[in-house]
Amino acid sequence: MSPDSPIAVLDSGIGGLAVVRALRALLPHERILYFGDTARTPYGWKSPATVSGFVRQIVGYLQGYDPKHVLIGCNTATSLALAAIKKEFPDLSISGIVESGARAAIEAAGAKSFPLIAIMATEATIWSKAYERAIHRRRHHARLLLRPAPILVPLVEEGRETTDPLMKLALSQYLQPLVARGADVLVLGCTHYTLLKPMIRKLTNNAMRLIDSSEQCAEDVARRLAAANLLFGGSTAGSTSGSLRCFVTDDSPRFRTLAIKFLGKETEPPVLVSPDELYAVSVR
Secondary structure, three states, rough: OOOOOOOOEEEOOOOOHHHHHHHHHHOOOOEEEEEEEOOOOOOOOOOOOHHHHHHHHHHHHHHOOOOOOOOOOOHHHHHHHHHHEEEEEEEEEEOOHHHHHHHHHHHHOOOOOOOOOEEEOOOHHHHOOOHHHHHHHHOOOEEEEEEEEOOHHHHHOOOOOOHHHHHHHHHHHHHHHHHHHHOEEEEEEEEHHHHHHHHHHHOOOOEEEEEEEEHHHHHHHHHHHHHOOOHHHOOOOOOOOOEEEEEOOOHHHHHHHHHHHHOOOOOOOOOOOOOOHHHHHOOO
């Protein structure tokens, strides 16, 4: 491991590309590996044991690239698997996406005695209580509104735009109770929701402070690398352009189409790594 080693980001599918975009904006000279488990997505309805098994296989595969940091860029995978994975790979620097989002939510709530913080995420993330624990460790008296939003990820992955009537209807159904209850802060607890921020702001009339978990965890990774003197060139400034290499477990045309939306530009075709290959690595 050295400053020129890559940063590895893994996700259940494509949503983690929102994290990659945030990382590239902060650290444009870093090499980034992205692994999307597109054959087994979504993770949001799966058990902790199943998700942990998938993440274990992916981290084992990425370990072969000697990453200087591994980011579980998926709220569901972080909530269900992070603790177990850190124990199984003690020599790897590994972080998730929940803690940084919780910390930002508390900061956004300001000095209010009993802030009302809303969490909108997949069902598995909500059921895990990961955000509840992370927020209450920092602010015992914070009040929480937990809103599972299972329809949003499939709509995003269908390629529906924020102008789509069905997308607007679904978001309205999820957001209206949060606005009615007077939430101070809304944590977007799924990386897919990054694409929906403009519509969320419009539908809520900016009534709540929005916390984008993708942006927050990218900032957290940058701080970690800086503290460990592992930033490329020792800082965010350098003469070498960064790179992005993607791996997927199912090379569907949808990945390339949606990657443009998440990244804002085209990327190189992904490398196909089948689930069988992942399993073979994990049992060596």
